[in-house]
Amino acid sequence: MGFGNAGRELARILVDRGQDLGDRMGFRLLVTGICTRTRGAVIDPSGLDMRRILAGLQETGALPGWGSTGRGEGSNAGAAEPDTYDFIRECPSDAIVETTPLNIMTAQPATSYIETALRLGKHVVTANKGPVAWHYRRLATLARDMGVRFLFESTVMDGTPIFNMVSHCLAGCSVIGFSGILNSTTNFILDEMKEGASFDAALEKAQRMGIAEADPSLDIDGWDSAAKTAVLMNVLMDARVTPVDIDREGIATVDDAYLRNLGSSGRSLRLVCEGTRSAGRVRIAEIEAGHSFAGIAGTSSILSLQTDLMGEITLIESHPTVTQTAYGLLNDIIEVATGSPSH
Numbered sequence: 001m002g003f004g005n006a007g008r009e010l011a012r013i014l015v016d017r018g019q020d021l022g023d024r025m026g027f028r029l030l031v032t033g034i035c036t037r038t039r040g041a042v043i044d045p046s047g048l049d050m051r052r053i054l055a056g057l058q059e060t061g062a063l064p065g066w067g068s069t070g071r072g073e074g075s076n077a078g079a080a081e082p083d084t085y086d087f088i089r090e091c092p093s094d095a096i097v098e099t100t101p102l103n104i105m106t107a108q109p110a111t112s113y114i115e116t117a118l119r120l121g122k123h124v125v126t127a128n129k130g131p132v133a134w135h136y137r138r139l140a141t142l143a144r145d146m147g148v149r150f151l152f153e154s155t156v157m158d159g160t161p162i163f164n165m166v167s168h169c170l171a172g173c174s175v176i177g178f179s180g181i182l183n184s185t186t187n188f189i190l191d192e193m194k195e196g197a198s199f200d201a202a203l204e205k206a207q208r209m210g211i212a213e214a215d216p217s218l219d220i221d222g223w224d225s226a227a228k229t230a231v232l233m234n235v236l237m238d239a240r241v242t243p244v245d246i247d248r249e250g251i252a253t254v255d256d257a258y259l260r261n262l263g264s265s266g267r268s269l270r271l272v273c274e275g276t277r278s279a280g281r282v283r284i285a286e287i288e289a290g291h292s293f294a295g296i297a298g299t300s301s302i303l304s305l306q307t308d309l310m311g312e313i314t315l316i317e318s319h320p321t322v323t324q325t326a327y328g329l330l331n332d333i334i335e336v337a338t339g340s341p342s343h
């Protein structure tokens with residue numbers, strides 16, 4: 001479900017590595033359907049030819065058999081824009097890979113899609129943080145009741161294994177808190193301002209370079225960081241929070257002169273996420289030159305987990321691209337195919 005940046009990159013990895021993965025893992029992954037909002041939908045129970053799909057999409061902007069208007073052509077002639085719920089019901093599959101856009105305030109329609117798939121007994125893998133930030137407990141319980149998996153490794157640090165590491169490598173150990181830098185738009189803007197740019201100029205540059213969204217307010221006002229904080233609290237510490245429960249600060253009010261003065265000191269400002277089981281916050285913090293967070297710039301991110309038996313464990317993701325996001329999805333798919341039925 002969804003075939004944009006992340007879905008297509010996953011398809012490219014499957015084209016390049018599918019055979020090898022099958023040989024090494026002992027199973028074959030078949031993509032039996034793809035559904036988009038405006039580029040049509042295709043279903044083939046015997047498995048789609050992903051090379052052909054990617055080539056067709058590049059050529060026409062739509063899935064093979066669909067026109068650029070999202071209406072069917074050829075054998076699909078007259079078919080209307082695909083209905084995603086019908087697709088979930090009709091596509092024969094063991095698992096759904098959900099990569100539709102994020103709505104940070106409602107987590108919809110992705111949450112309803114995921115719920116529909118789980119109720120049909122399909123495993124769900126998603127890159128979309130909204131449903132996990134808002135409805136983790138409900139969706140995880142539904143998945144467990146249905147005997148299927150609900151996995152979401154790509155939601156916080158792309159493919160960096162946070163949830164897999166904790167569930168597979170830290171059995172018997174409890175996460176008691178975390179802190180991290182998890183938003184690249186704010187990293188970029190704060191560094192540009194430190195070099196002397198105004199907030200507006202830094203933001204415009206971030207948008208020109210494709211780092212910030214056309215509507216950057218979700219990053220700048222700390223909502224993206226708050227959603228990631230809620231995901232980490234809910235999943236790692238069984239907190240029952242949503243993004244609105246996170247004490248949140250944004251960067252729009254940071255003083256230009258203050259940041260410029262940091263220039264030669266080696267210190268930097270960052271939007272830092274922090275959480276325990278009982279409270280989460282997103283705050284602007286001054287990072288000292290020698291601190292483990294000091295080198296985190298641009299699209300890189302860092303997460304330190306505080307645990308009861310293993311002390312502090314820190315994960316760093318350096319300069320990720322969409323390949324890491326797609327790998328996170330693939331890793332979850334492999335976990336579905338090879339792991340235990342539910343956890």
Ligand SMILES: NC(=O)c1ccc[n+]([C@@H]2O[C@H](COP(=O)([O-])OP(=O)(O)OC[C@H]3O[C@@H](n4cnc5c(N)ncnc54)[C@H](OP(=O)(O)O)[C@@H]3O)[C@@H](O)[C@H]2O)c1
Nearest residue numbers: 002003004005006036037038039084099100101102127128
């Ligand atoms: N890109 C990343 O590196 C990254 C990293 C971490 C997490 N994520 C998350 O991964 C998800 C996908 O990101 P992306 O960059 O791949 O987004 P994208 O490029 O905008 O692609 C979204 C895809 O979803 C389709 N879609 C939209 N509404 C739909 C609906 N109602 N039913 C079915 N399909 C629908 C779109 O259809 P059309 O093709 O017709 O527009 C498009 O194919 C988002 O939730 C994002 O937050 C992405």
